[in-house]
Amino acid sequence: MGKGKIGGKKVPLIKNKIKRRAVVQKLKKEGERTAKKERKTRQKEAEALGDEAPERHAQRTLENTRDYDATVVQPGDEEVAGEDRMDEFASHFAGAEPPRIVITTGQYPSKQLLEFVNEILGLLPNSEYRQRGAIPIKAVVQAASQRGFTMLLVFTERAKRPTGLWLIKLDPRGGPGGPTARFKVSSLRMPKEITGHGTPSNHRPELILNNFGTRLGHRVGRLLACLVPHDPQFRGRQVITMHNQRDFVFFRHHRYIFEEKGEGKKRRVAARLQELGPRFTLRLKSLQMGTFDTQHGEYEWKRQAELDRHSRRRFHL
Helix, strand or coil: CCCCCCCCEEECCCCCHHHHHHHHHHHHHHHHHHHHHHHHHHHHHHHHHHHHHCCCCCCCCCCCCCCCCCCCCCCCCCCHHHCCCCCCCCCHHHHHHHHHEEEEEECCCCCHHHHHHHHHHHCCCEEEEECCCCCCHHHHHHHHHHCCCEEEEEEEEECCCCECCCCEECCCCCCCCCCEEEEEEEECCCHCCCCCCCCCCCCCCEEEEECEEEEEHHHHHHHHCCCCCCCCHHHEEEEEEEEEEEEEEEEEEEEEEEEEECHHHHHHEEEEEEEEECCCEEEHHHHCCCCCCCCCEEEEEEHHHHHHCCCCCCCCC
């Protein structure tokens, strides 16, 4: 589209704002109709030519032009399957270790952060909040492990907005525990900010993990899966979705709703989604072996912002 053009047509110079807006809207609609007509024509021509139709080239995006990553997990990879049977999350997926989560914050949490924590408590089964005070994180990790918790979530904030999450896998049997993931939290929208949001029930939600394709993404996905019991109650129709795109993990919480529409022979059941909230985005900053230790901990992976700036097509998850 050329400069000063809409729908392939040049916008006339109109000083009156209302008239100019009406002309622009008209040109937009005409352009959309023309594009739709041309698209249908191309489809009919391709159907008529059959196998002889010229190959259509997909639009170039950051996803389909990403840098090659040798760690992408292939379907049926026996090495990865063997690691899954022996890693820190194996007992969860075997149903031998139901999640029991403790959530805490900084020393003086704001009202806004506590509201967010309350929403997380409502969507994660078997979770509870403990006020941390001035107790060091290492002491919290040790106490939570001794009390049989399997996961520790520490939310941090800046300017009364949640900005960070420490996700620490615990071993209630007295083992070393880990790993520890540090995420940046952004784009938070509470349920009250979501139009038409619903109220969650006490049913165990279903979990959908999408697009965690590399070895690192596979490991982080298994860590996130330990937040939700491995036996969902489908009767509640609640779904937690964590979708990874360009190393941003989009967190969504929905409910399926089935509605009967039409009458007689045209009667049918239609399905739709109702968002329950909250809605936010996670970005992995580091993955550390073992439990929380910022001084002497060994990192499995750490984001290098300088390298990411030089390659926009380099994704890690």
